[in-house]
Amino acid sequence: AQKVTQAQTEISVVEKEDVTLDCVYETRDTTYYLFWYKQPPSGELVFLIRRNSFDEQNEISGRYSWNFQKSTSSFNFTITASQVVDSAVYFCALSEASGGSNYKLTFGKGTLLTVNP
Amino acid sequence: ETGVTQSPTHLIKTRGQQVTLRCSSQSGHNTVSWYQQALGQGPQFIFQYYREEENGRGNFPPRFSGLQFPNYSSELNVNALELDDSALYLCASSRASGSFPYEQYFGPGTRLTVT
Numbered sequence: 001a002q003k004v005t006q007a008q009t010e011i012s013v014v015e016k017e018d019v020t021l022d023c024v025y026e027t028r029d030t031t032y033y034l035f036w037y038k039q040p041p042s043g044e045l046v047f048l049i050r051r052n053s054f055d056e057q058n059e060i061s062g063r064y065s066w067n068f069q070k071s072t073s074s075f076n077f078t079i080t081a082s083q084v085v086d087s088a089v090y091f092c093a094l095s096e097a098s099g100g101s102n103y104k105l106t107f108g109k110g111t112l113l114t115v116n117p
Numbered sequence: 118e119t120g121v122t123q124s125p126t127h128l129i130k131t132r133g134q135q136v137t138l139r140c141s142s143q144s145g146h147n148t149v150s151w152y153q154q155a156l157g158q159g160p161q162f163i164f165q166y167y168r169e170e171e172n173g174r175g176n177f178p179p180r181f182s183g184l185q186f187p188n189y190s191s192e193l194n195v196n197a198l199e200l201d202d203s204a205l206y207l208c209a210s211s212r213a214s215g216s217f218p219y220e221q222y223f224g225p226g227t228r229l230t231v232t
Contacts, residue, residue, distance in 0.1 A: 043205060043207075046223075050220055091160075104162040105162060105221065107160050109158055
């Protein structure tokens with residue numbers, strides 16, 4: 001069965017600090033997909049990134065970067081020079097190819113990030 | 118491009134009642150998934166609809182049912198409401214399932230409170 005663990009329940013930083021959100025996943029599949037979503041107080045989940053299991057190349061998008069390591073089953077997310085607008089709950093999610101064609105998302109419990117001015 | 122919309126925004130029901138939640142998918146998307154998010158938890162997959170048929174279901178009882186219409190909009194119906202059904206219900210749309218998990222775009226959710 002697939003499982004996603006986000007061990008950090010809450011993180012509080014001061015603006016301009018760098019912060020890393022951890023994500024560890026479990027799956028029996030060799031082909032799977034990892035996602036990060038952001039949920040601001042408005043409640044709407046915002047898609048940030050999708051990663052395929054066969055592509056371990058790290059990715060950078062502006063202040064955001066993702067470190068995918070299959071050896072440790074981790075897909076960590078780093079925000080550089082954090083801003084108050086980054087305050088939100090961040091979810092890591094997993095989707096397995098063997099789940100059939102529906103590619104349901106299995107989410108972690110989320111990490112509440114608070115960036116203080 | 119119109120995003121995913123859901124209605125109503127908030128809803129209060131009494132235990133035992135029935136409720137219908139609605140979702141309009143993003144333009145160009147023909148797949149709709151529903152998730153339940155309890156307070157302080159991550160969203161949990163309820164079911165998905167593709168071309169008006171249920172295409173996968175999570176660990177939810179049969180009193181949770183759904184529909185998808187020809188215009189790809191969708192409904193989530195919950196019968197015999199229980200207190201534990203109180204949650205944020207999220208709808209997500211995406212392009213066709215198949216061999217690749219296109220990213221799912223979420224609506225703002227419907228906050229259901231059961232008293």
